[in-house]
Amino acid sequence: MSIAFGKAGWLFNRLRGMVAASALGTLGLFAGVVHAGGYGAIVIDATTGKVVESVNPDEQIHPASLTKMMTLYLTFQALQNGKLQIDQQMPVSSWAANKSPTKLGLRNGQTVAVEDCILGMVTKSANDAATVMAEGLGGSEAHFAEMMTAQARLLGMSDTYFNNASGLPDPDQLTTANDMVKLAMALYRDFPQDSHYFATKEFVFRGQVVRGHNHLMDRYPGMDGLKTGFTDASGFNLASTAVRDGHRLFGVVLGSRTAAGRDQLMARLLDDGFDNQQTPAVLVAQAAGVRESAAMKVLAALSPIATAQADTLPATRPMPHRNHRGAKSAPVALAKQTRHSANAKSARTVVAKRTNVGRTAAASCPRRGSHATTCPHRSVGTKLAYRNGKKAPKLAEL
Numbered sequence: 001m002s003i004a005f006g007k008a009g010w011l012f013n014r015l016r017g018m019v020a021a022s023a024l025g026t027l028g029l030f031a032g033v034v035h036a037g038g039y040g041a042i043v044i045d046a047t048t049g050k051v052v053e054s055v056n057p058d059e060q061i062h063p064a065s066l067t068k069m070m071t072l073y074l075t076f077q078a079l080q081n082g083k084l085q086i087d088q089q090m091p092v093s094s095w096a097a098n099k100s101p102t103k104l105g106l107r108n109g110q111t112v113a114v115e116d117c118i119l120g121m122v123t124k125s126a127n128d129a130a131t132v133m134a135e136g137l138g139g140s141e142a143h144f145a146e147m148m149t150a151q152a153r154l155l156g157m158s159d160t161y162f163n164n165a166s167g168l169p170d171p172d173q174l175t176t177a178n179d180m181v182k183l184a185m186a187l188y189r190d191f192p193q194d195s196h197y198f199a200t201k202e203f204v205f206r207g208q209v210v211r212g213h214n215h216l217m218d219r220y221p222g223m224d225g226l227k228t229g230f231t232d233a234s235g236f237n238l239a240s241t242a243v244r245d246g247h248r249l250f251g252v253v254l255g256s257r258t259a260a261g262r263d264q265l266m267a268r269l270l271d272d273g274f275d276n277q278q279t280p281a282v283l284v285a286q287a288a289g290v291r292e293s294a295a296m297k298v299l300a301a302l303s304p305i306a307t308a309q310a311d312t313l314p315a316t317r318p319m320p321h322r323n324h325r326g327a328k329s330a331p332v333a334l335a336k337q338t339r340h341s342a343n344a345k346s347a348r349t350v351v352a353k354r355t356n357v358g359r360t361a362a363a364s365c366p367r368r369g370s371h372a373t374t375c376p377h378r379s380v381g382t383k384l385a386y387r388n389g390k391k392a393p394k395l396a397e398l
Contacts, residue, residue, distance in 0.1 A: 216266060
């Protein structure tokens, strides 16, 4: 009987995946970008550490320029430890100068101040500035990426892997909404003296005004950071923090189909969080370009595990196994008192119920940098973005 049940689950997931893939393909006719990854969202109360809202918080997704939040974390750490000075001039290598846009336009052989690199990363999401800091702190970008992943583990980011300092496309560079909100909170908790940089909307660099990409800060009262991100493979990502009546929330949205949809969703999540209301999970899916078709509803009704998934969204990708290790939600906490909070308490992220029917158990993996493209539990986004012999997805980094 268990064999028959397993076959039924496999068939259900197969059919459901075919419908989802077809729906996304149709959406591609009407949208300029349909990303290859999944989607997720989370909102955390900075005072209590309580998860206010979460949808697919452990879905592994390409971080895009949210990666620079960790580059900035290590930069602030070096400033705090006295290894760097804010006005210190950093050398620009050809490797950094040749990074794809967006960038500050740094040239090989030049130098650039640490503060300009920080502002360039926060506003314009400058890839050349991120690489300058990576080489300055790590000797090479590859070694700096190892430092980034090591720091991620220290912060409890168990499902995040960094291979570069900028967030430019890499098949093995993955994160989750749960991990990114931990990083966002850690930046404000550990470096309160530097968190003001995230509120920067523009700055003058070598006589030119450099304007930021985080347009929601212009429209959402109380929002004072953090970071945007976009590549074709990731979709539109956003990490935000806002204060209302002395109450601070942190939110992360990953995998939205458009910048406008991403910003609208973040505003709704924060509004509902401040009002102690729940945001309908379907809104997160809709922002990612997923629509509930009649066929999906029929398949959901026929599912042998429908009751176990009553509070989840329909599957949106052909392969159900997305998390690298099938990891469960990790505790989200503020270990130290911040300048905006007191008596921070640990809280465990509430995750949507899920089942292992139709899944292949994930074996332990070697280090991600050595992953073969045929690894059975490689991320869904990677499989789709790099199928048909593609070396890298088309880049449009924000």
